Amino acid sequence: MTTLDERHGEDAREAAGAYRPDAAVPLDQLTATEPLFAGSKAANLARAARAGLPVLPGFVIPEGAGDDPAALRRAWRDLSDSGARPLVVRSSSPQEDTEQSSLAGQFASVLDVRGWSDFCTAVRTVLDSAHRPDGSTAPMAVLVQPMLTARVGGVMFGADPVEGRADRMLVSAVRGGPDSLVSGEQAGTNYWLSRRGRLLRTEPPTADALLTPSELRRLARLARRARQVFGGPQDIEFGFAGDEVGGEGAGGNHNRVGGERLWLFQSRPITAMAARPSRGARLLGPGPVAETLPGQLQPLEEDLWVTPMAHGLTAALDIAGSAPRRLLRTAPVVTTVGGWAAADLRLLGAAPPTHRWLALLNPAPGARRLGAAWRVGRLTAALPGLAADLVADIDRRLAQIPAPGELPGPDLAAQLRWTRTALVSLHAQEALAGALLHEPPKSRTAAGAALTALAETRALGIPDERATAVAPTVLALTAPSLRGHGRLPQGAPAGSVPGSAFTSAHDTNDPSPSPPISPSPSPTPASHHSPTPLTASRAPALPPRESLRLRIRWVQELQVRLVREAARRLGPATAERVGLLRWPELAAVLDGEPLPGDLHARVPQAESPPLPDAFRLAAEGTVVAERTGGKADGDSDGRGVSGGRAVGTVWDGTGPRPPDAVLVVRTLDPALAPLLPELTALVAQTGSALSHLALLAREFGLPAVVGAADAVRRFPPGSRVAVDGTTGDVRPGEVRTGEMRTGEVLTGNERTEGDGR
Numbered sequence: 001m002t003t004l005d006e007r008h009g010e011d012a013r014e015a016a017g018a019y020r021p022d023a024a025v026p027l028d029q030l031t032a033t034e035p036l037f038a039g040s041k042a043a044n045l046a047r048a049a050r051a052g053l054p055v056l057p058g059f060v061i062p063e064g065a066g067d068d069p070a071a072l073r074r075a076w077r078d079l080s081d082s083g084a085r086p087l088v089v090r091s092s093s094p095q096e097d098t099e100q101s102s103l104a105g106q107f108a109s110v111l112d113v114r115g116w117s118d119f120c121t122a123v124r125t126v127l128d129s130a131h132r133p134d135g136s137t138a139p140m141a142v143l144v145q146p147m148l149t150a151r152v153g154g155v156m157f158g159a160d161p162v163e164g165r166a167d168r169m170l171v172s173a174v175r176g177g178p179d180s181l182v183s184g185e186q187a188g189t190n191y192w193l194s195r196r197g198r199l200l201r202t203e204p205p206t207a208d209a210l211l212t213p214s215e216l217r218r219l220a221r222l223a224r225r226a227r228q229v230f231g232g233p234q235d236i237e238f239g240f241a242g243d244e245v246g247g248e249g250a251g252g253n254h255n256r257v258g259g260e261r262l263w264l265f266q267s268r269p270i271t272a273m274a275a276r277p278s279r280g281a282r283l284l285g286p287g288p289v290a291e292t293l294p295g296q297l298q299p300l301e302e303d304l305w306v307t308p309m310a311h312g313l314t315a316a317l318d319i320a321g322s323a324p325r326r327l328l329r330t331a332p333v334v335t336t337v338g339g340w341a342a343a344d345l346r347l348l349g350a351a352p353p354t355h356r357w358l359a360l361l362n363p364a365p366g367a368r369r370l371g372a373a374w375r376v377g378r379l380t381a382a383l384p385g386l387a388a389d390l391v392a393d394i395d396r397r398l399a400q401i402p403a404p405g406e407l408p409g410p411d412l413a414a415q416l417r418w419t420r421t422a423l424v425s426l427h428a429q430e431a432l433a434g435a436l437l438h439e440p441p442k443s444r445t446a447a448g449a450a451l452t453a454l455a456e457t458r459a460l461g462i463p464d465e466r467a468t469a470v471a472p473t474v475l476a477l478t479a480p481s482l483r484g485h486g487r488l489p490q491g492a493p494a495g496s497v498p499g500s501a502f503t504s505a506h507d508t509n510d511p512s513p514s515p516p517i518s519p520s521p522s523p524t525p526a527s528h529h530s531p532t533p534l535t536a537s538r539a540p541a542l543p544p545r546e547s548l549r550l551r552i553r554w555v556q557e558l559q560v561r562l563v564r565e566a567a568r569r570l571g572p573a574t575a576e577r578v579g580l581l582r583w584p585e586l587a588a589v590l591d592g593e594p595l596p597g598d599l600h601a602r603v604p605q606a607e608s609p610p611l612p613d614a615f616r617l618a619a620e621g622t623v624v625a626e627r628t629g630g631k632a633d634g635d636s637d638g639r640g641v642s643g644g645r646a647v648g649t650v651w652d653g654t655g656p657r658p659p660d661a662v663l664v665v666r667t668l669d670p671a672l673a674p675l676l677p678e679l680t681a682l683v684a685q686t687g688s689a690l691s692h693l694a695l696l697a698r699e700f701g702l703p704a705v706v707g708a709a710d711a712v713r714r715f716p717p718g719s720r721v722a723v724d725g726t727t728g729d730v731r732p733g734e735v736r737t738g739e740m741r742t743g744e745v746l747t748g749n750e751r752t753e754g755d756g757r
Helices: 004-016 035-050 069-080 116-128 213-230 299-320 325-330 356-361 363-400 409-436 446-459 464-470 472-477 544-570 583-590 670-678 692-700
Strands: 059-061 087-092 109-113 141-146 152-157 168-175 189-194 199-203 234-242 260-269 334-337 340-344 615-617 623-625 639-642 645-651 661-665 681-684 704-706 720-724 730-732
Touching: 035 059, 035 087, 035 141, 035 213, 035 260, 059 069, 069 087, 069 116, 069 141, 087 116, 109 116, 116 141, 152 213, 168 213, 189 213, 213 234, 213 260, 299 325, 299 334, 299 340, 299 409, 299 544, 299 583, 363 409, 363 544, 409 544, 409 583, 446 464, 446 472, 446 544, 464 472, 472 544, 544 583, 639 692, 661 670, 661 720, 670 692, 681 692, 681 720, 692 704, 704 720
Parallel strands: 645 661, 661 681, 681 704
Antiparallel strands: 059 141, 087 109, 087 141, 152 168, 152 234, 168 189, 189 199, 234 260, 334 340, 615 623, 639 704, 645 720, 720 730
């Protein structure tokens, strides 16, 4: 047969030097515990056996072994009973099954090997798998053990890698050996256990009970012992099988109940644990702020809109006594995550307290509200007048501001400073008005007035791109953006909008209707000129809160036009990147300072999917969706197996790969493993959280979802999807036309033989 030396050439001989290991080394020998000698897989099993764990007997063909066919045949004959007992021949490279990387499924393993000729062929198959797709050759030893027919087998993690919990164990079991589970052919039954083996939950709940409570406790005991031996939680392959091997195995007679034993087939470190928020991490979510800022923001947009909103809401919460000042000073009410605005849901009262009964017993909130009661009582009576005064001041200032093109740089900066201050006051009063003032259910809204105004402009034949200049109220239908003009709703009627929420400007029930829109408005200004004055004569009569909301949008629009004028003055090369500035940098530039030297090297915020409804932040700002009832979102139809969020273009593994490819497949075929480093996300219709590809996805930090029903049909190649690897959400997005792909599909004949672990 071909030896290791013949496979690896002169480099292997030089690396081995004068010392040539035996052709076959039993697992119970001390030298078998050395990873560089026996490979990580065999070395881990040898360590486990010496510690008394239930490991099958076997031997390893070391890296750089001597050419001694007779010794190798003797070892094969003794282990296989001269071919009567089938064997499994497995890869054991020093590069796999390490703390840094498992390389799960990257090398070959061959099952059910019978006879000397088949054994030699299997060894050659394993050695050939050392040649990597990138042209490199991994050092490779070969592990040989008896092949068992297990009643139940599977994979056990000594910690929960999906939820990032070290106080939980995750077991996934199938009938037979673990091979069909790790290859992705079967999803298996999942058991979540406490560290002492108590069953916490089963998924799916109606699955057959493959493992008894006693067997689950035995597995938990094995996981604890393996953790002690290796110094950390382990990824373990196991099987319950009868006494087919004879003797006591490499680890002695352990974990035997009646005529069935629990065997340890493999143990390696857990290489990737899902991010887990620290205790006390804030509960965040888009909440009500998404109504004002629904899109992904640039740095300058964050400073212009999110920061004033946070300051205004903080002031409102302080005045109302809704939160302690200490907390308000240290935790911003509104922040951004990946460019998306998010609010502290508990501070805003959008989420219940963590411990309801403790909250009822806590005297601090009551005392705080009592101290604020006199302020709130007086404020409730005064707030309509205060809101009217603020609205009048804003309207007056907006009408007085010259066209941005007429303002020198320092004056542009001064106007932008005023807008940020004005937004703080507007947001604070808007929040207080929403909390303290009662508005009738059918009261008029800014959005309703905007739809009325839009219908009138269309009835007069005014193009949508001029509608906001003619009727600034229409701005209530769009979100602020420095990158372009907001898209107005399509299909609005070309006349007045019926319904109590969308009362026409000529409705006689309106006590102070706004005047009809003139058919001869002033010309639409260029982007660097002032908008048509936003005066009270064009403003509809609205309740206090809605009036404040409309002024917030007007001030934001003024900011947009002031920034665009500043960008125009900076020149075409800089104008496209002005959104990457922070507010202090832009203010300094407008006051005469030079642009930051690194501006042209700054990278725009990567596109990412919208934030979950509720989430917490883990280390390095990782978003971890809040789970409720086992799933974080009622729309989830899959199971997240590798945390993270991504948005990209669907690819089915055929034809050219898009740069932001989301691979959508039926099963987690191990042959797809080489594709993972180039993917944005992974979605499969079937599979297990403990399969090879799910494990590798966690190592690569690749969002992955399994069990996404009918995903291949629902998400065709070229369509856009957002994937949440924590909740299991796979949501369709915008389809990119002209990107349907054709080509050869990866077939089963192209897959690596065996289970590959």
